[in-house]
Amino acid sequence: MTLKQKENIIGYSFVLPTLVGFFCFSLGPMLSVIVLSFFSWDLWTLPRFVGFNNYKALLHDVHFLNTFKNTLIFVGGVVTLEIIVGLFIAVLIEQKRYRFLKSGFRTVYFFPYVISSVAIALVWHFLLNPDLGVINYYLGKIGIPRINWLFSSHWARVSVIVVEVWKNIGFYVVVFLAGLQNIPKQLYEAAEVDGANRRQQFFHITLPLLSPTFFFLSVIGFINAFQIFDTPFVLTRGGPGGATRTIAVYIYETGFRFFRMGYAATLACILFACIALLTLVQFIVSRKWVFYR
Amino acid sequence: MRFSKIGLLVLSLAVIGSVAFGVTTVKFVFWLWAPEALEGWKKTFEGFVAENPGIQIDYIPVPGATWGEYLDKVSAMIAGGERPDAMWVATEGMRFLLAKNLIRPLNDYIERDKAELQEFFDDVAPALRDAMTFDGKIYALPYSWNNMVIWYNTKMFDELGIPYPTENWTREDFIAIAKKLTVDKDNDGKPDQYGFAIEPAYFGGTIPWIFARGTSLFNEDLTKSNANDPRVIEVMQFLQDLIYKEKVAPIPGYGPTFELFMAGKIGMFAAGRWPVVTFVQAGFKDCDIQYWPLWDKDTPRLTLFGVDGIVLFTTSQHPEETWKLIKYLARKDVQAKLVGTLESPVSNIPVRRSLATSEELMGALPPKHFKIFYDSIEKYPAKPVPAPIFFTQVEEIWLRYVSAILANEISAQAGCLKAHQEFTSLLEEH
Numbered sequence: 001m002t003l004k005q006k007e008n009i010i011g012y013s014f015v016l017p018t019l020v021g022f023f024c025f026s027l028g029p030m031l032s033v034i035v036l037s038f039f040s041w042d043l044w045t046l047p048r049f050v051g052f053n054n055y056k057a058l059l060h061d062v063h064f065l066n067t068f069k070n071t072l073i074f075v076g077g078v079v080t081l082e083i084i085v086g087l088f089i090a091v092l093i094e095q096k097r098y099r100f101l102k103s104g105f106r107t108v109y110f111f112p113y114v115i116s117s118v119a120i121a122l123v124w125h126f127l128l129n130p131d132l133g134v135i136n137y138y139l140g141k142i143g144i145p146r147i148n149w150l151f152s153s154h155w156a157r158v159s160v161i162v163v164e165v166w167k168n169i170g171f172y173v174v175v176f177l178a179g180l181q182n183i184p185k186q187l188y189e190a191a192e193v194d195g196a197n198r199r200q201q202f203f204h205i206t207l208p209l210l211s212p213t214f215f216f217l218s219v220i221g222f223i224n225a226f227q228i229f230d231t232p233f234v235l236t237r238g239g240p241g242g243a244t245r246t247i248a249v250y251i252y253e254t255g256f257r258f259f260r261m262g263y264a265a266t267l268a269c270i271l272f273a274c275i276a277l278l279t280l281v282q283f284i285v286s287r288k289w290v291f292y293r
Numbered sequence: 294m295r296f297s298k299i300g301l302l303v304l305s306l307a308v309i310g311s312v313a314f315g316v317t318t319v320k321f322v323f324w325l326w327a328p329e330a331l332e333g334w335k336k337t338f339e340g341f342v343a344e345n346p347g348i349q350i351d352y353i354p355v356p357g358a359t360w361g362e363y364l365d366k367v368s369a370m371i372a373g374g375e376r377p378d379a380m381w382v383a384t385e386g387m388r389f390l391l392a393k394n395l396i397r398p399l400n401d402y403i404e405r406d407k408a409e410l411q412e413f414f415d416d417v418a419p420a421l422r423d424a425m426t427f428d429g430k431i432y433a434l435p436y437s438w439n440n441m442v443i444w445y446n447t448k449m450f451d452e453l454g455i456p457y458p459t460e461n462w463t464r465e466d467f468i469a470i471a472k473k474l475t476v477d478k479d480n481d482g483k484p485d486q487y488g489f490a491i492e493p494a495y496f497g498g499t500i501p502w503i504f505a506r507g508t509s510l511f512n513e514d515l516t517k518s519n520a521n522d523p524r525v526i527e528v529m530q531f532l533q534d535l536i537y538k539e540k541v542a543p544i545p546g547y548g549p550t551f552e553l554f555m556a557g558k559i560g561m562f563a564a565g566r567w568p569v570v571t572f573v574q575a576g577f578k579d580c581d582i583q584y585w586p587l588w589d590k591d592t593p594r595l596t597l598f599g600v601d602g603i604v605l606f607t608t609s610q611h612p613e614e615t616w617k618l619i620k621y622l623a624r625k626d627v628q629a630k631l632v633g634t635l636e637s638p639v640s641n642i643p644v645r646r647s648l649a650t651s652e653e654l655m656g657a658l659p660p661k662h663f664k665i666f667y668d669s670i671e672k673y674p675a676k677p678v679p680a681p682i683f684f685t686q687v688e689e690i691w692l693r694y695v696s697a698i699l700a701n702e703i704s705a706q707a708g709c710l711k712a713h714q715e716f717t718s719l720l721e722e723h
Contacts, residue, residue, distance in 0.1 A: 043372040044393050131483075132548050151546050151700045241697030256365050257685045259389075261372075
């Protein structure tokens with residue numbers, strides 16, 4: 001055995017545990033979902049091959065269109081807010097005068113990200129309760145009339161977006177902070193010498209140099225937002241009237257409540273195709289605006 | 294290598310042994326609605342094995358908050374290759390199992406053991422037995438059941454000097470009482486206690502009112518939607534009005550109903566027997582029950598109920614042994630310890646009249662007028678919860694529109710008509 005072969009074996013044995021996990025728990029199930037989408041299966045009896053019937057049924061499924069619309073609303077709201085608010089907080093924390101508090105702030109903002117999302121949704125459920133919740137109580141104190149956070153289709157969507165953003169914001173803040181720290185200080189010094197004010201510095205140095213961070217976060221954000229499940233599932237149960245039912249919730253219900261595994265697999269395939277396509281488009285468009293040093 | 298050979302030897306000996314000594318194993322799946330219920334089940338199985346030395350029970354407790362959740366988990370288990378012999382299931386799930394040809398009729402067994410089972414069937418209300426019968430064939434021995442009654446907080450009634458409701462109270466009386474119970478104590482324009490809490494539920498919230506109105510959500514054989522019936526629309530309008538016009542009920546999602554009821558924030562709510570365990574654990578006694586209010590003086594009462602039982606799977610390799618277990622679980626001395634006691638599912642009413650009306654068993658727990666439970670199914674005509682085969686989908690559709698109606702986002706009429714459309718296409722599709 002040559003040294004090279006030996007090194008190869010050692011190398012592969014290092015990645016083997018991950019590889020086995022990937023094949024068993026990611027790639028395998030993914031492929032079986034694609035196969036399953038051509039079957040009708042109720043879990044109790046054997047699967048039956050139905051060809052493209054599941055895909056044809058998709059065309060007449062009003063729920064699918066509704067849940068898709070809801071998902072797009074959440075994707076738009078959540079990703080936009082996460083990036084804008086995340087950047088805003090990161091820039092605030094990065095201010096020179098708050099430097100000594102930086103690690104404290106970072107921890108505080110990151111905290112929700114590591115808490116179980118079901119626990120988060122349950123706590124927000126109490127906070128947002130229209131009659132007994134703390135939020136309406138304090139809003140009432142400053143003269144804002146009672147808002148029906150969870151049981152009106154308009155506000156329920158807002159609530160889901162708010163909770164989702166609150167939960168994930170820490171991740172965005174931390175990544176933005178890393179991006180900000182990577183920007184060489186000389187650039188700001190040079191800009192100052194040239195007479196650029198803070199605003200000009202932000203728009204002409206900070207933003208362009210953060211473009212790889214923006215790109216990374218938007219790709220991750222879109223992928224995650226398309227799969228929003230726990231927040232609406234626990235917070236609003238998809239209601240009222242299906243206003244907060246996302247595709248992921250619909251897939252779960254179709255598969256595990258209505259026992260239509262084949263159709264659920266079809267929906268999952270469509271969701272996968274959407275995310276893959278969107279990510280591809282993002283990568284192509286990114287060549288135009290992402291600036292790598 | 295040596296080790297595996299020994300292992301193989303031991304294993305084959307065990308197999309030969311169990312066959313030679315005639316030990317069969319019956320696999321039984323049941324709903325573990327609360328962890329503390331397991332003890333009672335274990336004792337029951339021990340009792341069975343002691344009486345039937347040749348039979349072992351491989352019991353699989355499946356946790357879940359509702360019957361639906363339980364069925365979901367069992368489905369995943371079946372998909373994973375598990376093959377139970379018997380299962381505890383509610384009628385909603387039975388129609389599904391039946392449509393898939395997964396359970397077998399018990400008529401032959403019952404006919405054969407007629408003498409032994411006579412006492413059981415004499416002790417069970419006919420409606421409960423009939424609910425297990427499809428196309429003339431009975432698929433389960435009923436085990437426990439629930440109906441819908443109005444629970445009321447006696448302390449709140451006493452404080453406000455409101456007389457307790459009587460058996461033949463009508464919807465008008467109900468609204469009048471609810472209005473009296475709704476009080477704005479601190480005069481901030483917002484009630485601090487409400488008369489009634491509406492559960493945006495199927496069995497537990499809307500169907501009892503629809504039955505009271507003398508109609509149903511589906512036709513008799515559950516093949517056609519009846520959600521466009523003007524009487525159904527009238528019921529949904531009434532429920533919407535309780536919140537927005539009469540203002541005697543909070544919007545759904547106000548808070549945990551049982552806790553608010555115990556805290557005196559809600560005067561009345563609708564349920565079967567299932568609040569009992571919460572009340573007993575909290576030491577709460579200021580409550581009682583009354584029949585569901587009549588819609589008006591001219592509409593007769595129709596009791597809504599849901600029942601469960603033990604079914605025998607077609608795939609079972611040991612139907613005789615499984616049947617023995619099913620019979621054992623129907624026995625009076627077994628049910629007396631297992632159904633409706635604090636150690637076991639206190640959430641349900643025993644199917645046996647002698648147990649459900651027993652002072653000793655039921656009288657030890659709230660409510661005081663527990664006899665209403667069994668009277669409701671024997672003194673009045675009764676029908677099981679209308680559950681077509683695709684019940685989970687039906688329930689999802691209905692609750693989606695119910696939640697929209699109760700959130701005042703859609704009119705009762707529009708909601709019912711849209712639900713009707715969806716029901717119709719669902720039932721046509723299958």
